[in-house]
Amino acid sequence: MASLCGRIVLAAAKRNVTYTPVRFCKMMNDPIEHATGIEKRELLAKQAGNPDPFDMRVFKRGPGTKDSPNLIPSAFDARLVGCVCEEDQTYVQWMWLHQGQPKRCECGHWFKLVEKAPV
Numbered sequence: 001m002a003s004l005c006g007r008i009v010l011a012a013a014k015r016n017v018t019y020t021p022v023r024f025c026k027m028m029n030d031p032i033e034h035a036t037g038i039e040k041r042e043l044l045a046k047q048a049g050n051p052d053p054f055d056m057r058v059f060k061r062g063p064g065t066k067d068s069p070n071l072i073p074s075a076f077d078a079r080l081v082g083c084v085c086e087e088d089q090t091y092v093q094w095m096w097l098h099q100g101q102p103k104r105c106e107c108g109h110w111f112k113l114v115e116k117a118p119v
C-alpha cells in the first residue's frame, strides 16, 4: 500500500495536478464490508461480543472422570483435541474426539464432544 501511495503521489507530481492523492490512501473500507462467508460470520460474532466464536481457547480440565468427562464443544461430528497431560510436559497429546464416543487420554482424563451451534 505504501508503494502504491508513493506511485500515486509521484504520478500526480509529474502531471502537475493540484489535488492531493493522499486523500485516496486514507479511504480504506471496514474489513467487514470486504469479508465474505465464514470470515464475515467470524467478524460479525466478534463484533457482537464473542471474542472466540470457534472455541479455540485453552480449556481448563475438570475432574475428567468417565461419569463427568471434560466437555469439548464442536459444530461438527469430530474434533481434534490436544491434552497437556502433565503440567511440565513439553508436548501435546493429540487425539480425535467423535460425537457420541467419549475418549480417555493416556493420562486418564476423559473427554466428550458436545454439540454446539455453528457460527
Ligand SMILES: [Zn+2]
Pocket (backbone or CB within 6 Å): 083, 084, 085, 093, 105, 106, 107, 108, 109
Ligand atoms: Zn492427557
